[in-house]
Amino acid sequence: MTKKTIAVLPGDGIGPEVTRAAIQVLENIARLHDHEFVFKEGLIGGSAIDEKGGPLPLETKEISAASDGILLGAVGGPKWDRLPGANRPEKGLLEIRKALDLYANLRPVKTYSALIESSPLKKEIVADVDFVIIRELTGGLYFGEPKKREEIDGETQAVDTLLYKESEIKRIAERAFQAARVREGKVVSVDKANVLESSRLWRETVDDVHDSYSDVELSHMLVDNAAMQLIAQPTSFDVIVTENTFGDILSDEASMLTGSLGLLPSASMGSTGVGLYEPVHGSAPDIAGENRANPLAAISSAAMMLKYGFGMEKEAEQIEAAIEKVLAEGYRTSDIAAKTDDAVTTTEMTDAVVKAL
Amino acid sequence: MTKKTIAVLPGDGIGPEVTRAAIQVLENIARLHDHEFVFKEGLIGGSAIDEKGGPLPLETKEISAASDGILLGAVGGPKWDRLPGANRPEKGLLEIRKALDLYANLRPVKTYSALIESSPLKKEIVADVDFVIIRELTGGLYFGEPKKREEIDGETQAVDTLLYKESEIKRIAERAFQAARVREGKVVSVDKANVLESSRLWRETVDDVHDSYSDVELSHMLVDNAAMQLIAQPTSFDVIVTENTFGDILSDEASMLTGSLGLLPSASMGSTGVGLYEPVHGSAPDIAGENRANPLAAISSAAMMLKYGFGMEKEAEQIEAAIEKVLAEGYRTSDIAAKTDDAVTTTEMTDAVVKAL
Ligand SMILES: CC(C)[C@H](C(=O)O)[C@@H](O)C(=O)O
Ligand SMILES: CC(C)[C@H](C(=O)O)[C@@H](O)C(=O)O
Numbered sequence: 284m285t286k287k288t289i290a291v292l293p294g295d296g297i298g299p300e301v302t303r304a305a306i307q308v309l310e311n312i313a314r315l316h317d318h319e320f321v322f323k324e325g326l327i328g329g330s331a332i333d334e335k336g337g338p339l340p341l342e343t344k345e346i347s348a349a350s351d352g353i354l355l356g357a358v359g360g361p362k363w364d365r366l367p368g369a370n371r372p373e374k375g376l377l378e379i380r381k382a383l384d385l386y387a388n389l390r391p392v393k394t395y396s397a398l399i400e401s402s403p404l405k406k407e408i409v410a411d412v413d414f415v416i417i418r419e420l421t422g423g424l425y426f427g428e429p430k431k432r433e434e435i436d437g438e439t440q441a442v443d444t445l446l447y448k449e450s451e452i453k454r455i456a457e458r459a460f461q462a463a464r465v466r467e468g469k470v471v472s473v474d475k476a477n478v479l480e481s482s483r484l485w486r487e488t489v490d491d492v493h494d495s496y497s498d499v500e501l502s503h504m505l506v507d508n509a510a511m512q513l514i515a516q517p518t519s520f521d522v523i524v525t526e527n528t529f530g531d532i533l534s535d536e537a538s539m540l541t542g543s544l545g546l547l548p549s550a551s552m553g554s555t556g557v558g559l560y561e562p563v564h565g566s567a568p569d570i571a572g573e574n575r576a577n578p579l580a581a582i583s584s585a586a587m588m589l590k591y592g593f594g595m596e597k598e599a600e601q602i603e604a605a606i607e608k609v610l611a612e613g614y615r616t617s618d619i620a621a622k623t624d625d626a627v628t629t630t631e632m633t634d635a636v637v638k639a640l
Numbered sequence: 641m642t643k644k645t646i647a648v649l650p651g652d653g654i655g656p657e658v659t660r661a662a663i664q665v666l667e668n669i670a671r672l673h674d675h676e677f678v679f680k681e682g683l684i685g686g687s688a689i690d691e692k693g694g695p696l697p698l699e700t701k702e703i704s705a706a707s708d709g710i711l712l713g714a715v716g717g718p719k720w721d722r723l724p725g726a727n728r729p730e731k732g733l734l735e736i737r738k739a740l741d742l743y744a745n746l747r748p749v750k751t752y753s754a755l756i757e758s759s760p761l762k763k764e765i766v767a768d769v770d771f772v773i774i775r776e777l778t779g780g781l782y783f784g785e786p787k788k789r790e791e792i793d794g795e796t797q798a799v800d801t802l803l804y805k806e807s808e809i810k811r812i813a814e815r816a817f818q819a820a821r822v823r824e825g826k827v828v829s830v831d832k833a834n835v836l837e838s839s840r841l842w843r844e845t846v847d848d849v850h851d852s853y854s855d856v857e858l859s860h861m862l863v864d865n866a867a868m869q870l871i872a873q874p875t876s877f878d879v880i881v882t883e884n885t886f887g888d889i890l891s892d893e894a895s896m897l898t899g900s901l902g903l904l905p906s907a908s909m910g911s912t913g914v915g916l917y918e919p920v921h922g923s924a925p926d927i928a929g930e931n932r933a934n935p936l937a938a939i940s941s942a943a944m945m946l947k948y949g950f951g952m953e954k955e956a957e958q959i960e961a962a963i964e965k966v967l968a969e970g971y972r973t974s975d976i977a978a979k980t981d982d983a984v985t986t987t988e989m990t991d992a993v994v995k996a997l
Binding site: 371373377402403404405408424425427430431432435438439440441442443444445446447448449450475477478479480481483484485506507508510511513514515528529531532533534535536538539540544 | 728730734760761762765781782784787788789792795796797798799800801802803804805806807832834835836837838840841842863864865867868870871872885886888889890891892893895896897901
């Protein structure tokens with residue numbers, strides 16, 4: 284019997300509903316495999332601002348740091364959109380990434396054949412898509428200093444800084460090569476080396492790290508070209524590794540390929556061993572509380588936690604298989620249903636997954 | 641009779657072939673409408689490095705500055721890929737943008753119904769796509785200082801700077817609102833205001849400028865969401881305005897929608913009245929000199945020069961109509977042909993356009 288403590292940060296909008304679904308699945312996995320999962324809940328995002336005055340209360344930081352893995356729902360919503368930058372829901376997410384040094388964001392993009400028809404792309408383009416984007420998450424344009432506004436000669440200007448140290452690039456490159464080894468052995472490193480100095484250092488450093496992973500095939504691609512190739516030939520990719528901002532844009536672009544944003548999980552991992560697992564989709568305030576949200580991305584994120592955080596490969600596969608099964612059986616929440624009438628609720632979908640386990 | 645001097649910068653790869661095609665079309669337009677176009681050729685990019693030691697020789701700068709409009713082919717190629725940053729072909733492009741203050745890059749994205757089948761996206765998603773991306777081209781992450789490498793505590797780090805002054809944002813926002821007025825009247829301003837200080841200034845400034853264009857509908861969208869919406873609902877856009885780097889990525893992403901990269905033109909305009917017109921596609925060194933390149937993007941760029949640079953709307957429309965006609969008649973260069981056997985050459989395609997004028 285393995286005991287694990289899981290920090291649960293439901294957040295805003297549909298966050299609470301989908302994390303509840305993931306917990307239900309995890310509890311069943313625990314029962315089936317005789318594990319003990321202890322869940323500790325914490326506030327984050329808008330709900331934390333409302334109750335505690337800030338998007339990442341100290342208590343949440345402590346619960347998270349002391350856990351074996353963090354399950355997050357989603358943050359943000361129109362209610363908090365007019366708050367100043369430092370006190371917005373998203374700030375909670377940025378802070379927890381930095382506080383726990385979660386520098387590697389993994390976003391697998393994989394076509395579920397049952398859902399291929401709902402992709403905006405043609406079937407022949409997206410069939411068999413299966414790659415992972417590894418986004419650097421604690422450096423680059425998001426966190427570099429100076430990041431400020433100033434008056435120069437009576438005019439306002441604003442500055443952000445894209446900064447990378449060699450060591451930051453090295454560790455994310457290593458993650459990428461390691462991931463490629465247990466996949467198809469191909470890494471594409473994405474940068475803008477024809478314009479950015481940071482990209483030139485990125486490219487050189489990735490090349491250096493590659494010397495120790497010469498069994499993995501490495502190529503470099505400019506970010507504008509990558510934005511094209513993701514659409515033109517998404518099946519050509521295996522592992523993509525890139526800078527924080529480029530990764531933000533490209534991974535959201537990639538999330539559209541499979542036609543099932545509501546199914547995509549993500550993992551953010553770092554140096555401490557504690558990872559953060561969350562759906563790619565946002566807080567969807569328009570359908571919050573209506574029992575209509577698709578819980579599969581949160582459930583799939585929980586599976587990533589089992590696999591990458593706890594080394595429970597078998598349990599993770601069991602969840603993935605259950606998801607494929609319910610999709611094959613025709614269960615569809617409203618986001619992926621052909622007709623809204625046929626859609627099942629969040630709880631019905633979750634129960635179906637539990638039954639399929 | 642109107643006389644115009646046109647600087648022609650063929651550049652590298654297929655650049656010379658496609659600019660030659662554009663010149664042929666312009667000469668015919670001149671003849672038909674009794675204009676006089678004087679063409680002055682200059683070196684840029686890799687060929688300039690080879691012949692003059694740098695990607696933007698002084699002579700080219702002078703020819704360009706003294707012209708009424710600049711027609712550019714494409715720059716770059718593997719031959720020059722190992723040169724240091726300051727002496728690469730692309731540097732010529734960046735320098736001429738800065739030297740002539742070409743701060744507004746216009747990239748229309750429009751579906752040609754004859755080519756809709758070659759899009760990677762489903763027909764129902766891309767039919768009737770018709771928007772323009774207005775990318776800020778002389779500021780932001782491309783040109784901000786510091787942009788350098790340094791050793792800190794024995795470790796190398798590299799820095800780029802995303803800097804915007806209010807006045808830079810103001811003038812590009814004005815372009816966007818003006819463009820929207822003669823289109824569908826809708827501007828989407830794309831930024832990353834939840835993370836970047838420069839984006840928050842961007843958003844506020846665009847809002848301020850909007851006060852003088854209240855007949856135009858304005859909304860703001862985060863760049864990651866924009867990367868999704870371009871695929872999910874491309875027909876929802878009319879005018880998109882955004883920062884230099886975001887524009888680079890999003891406009892290349894958008895160029896894939898119509899399935900006809902080889903047809904997309906661009907215009908870069910500034911404060912001096914001299915604009916630079918170039919195809920969106922690159923130098924395609926693999927097919928250079930084979931008379932296989934698609935000349936339509938260069939021809940269409942020439943049409944943009946007539947329209948935006950010289951105020952010759954009728955002439956521009958005549959070229960656009962000729963392009964539509966040859967496509968409808970089934971002329972296809974190899975990049976857009978269903979079977980390579982049926983493809984016409986660069987010169988055949990150009991002759992067909994001239995005949996259709
Ligand atoms: C909410 C926002 C700050 C965040 C980011 O930009 O990193 C989100 O878009 C993401 O990708 O996780
Ligand atoms: C060649 C390169 C420097 C250039 C850019 O990034 O601006 C190109 O990608 C473009 O979009 O015109």
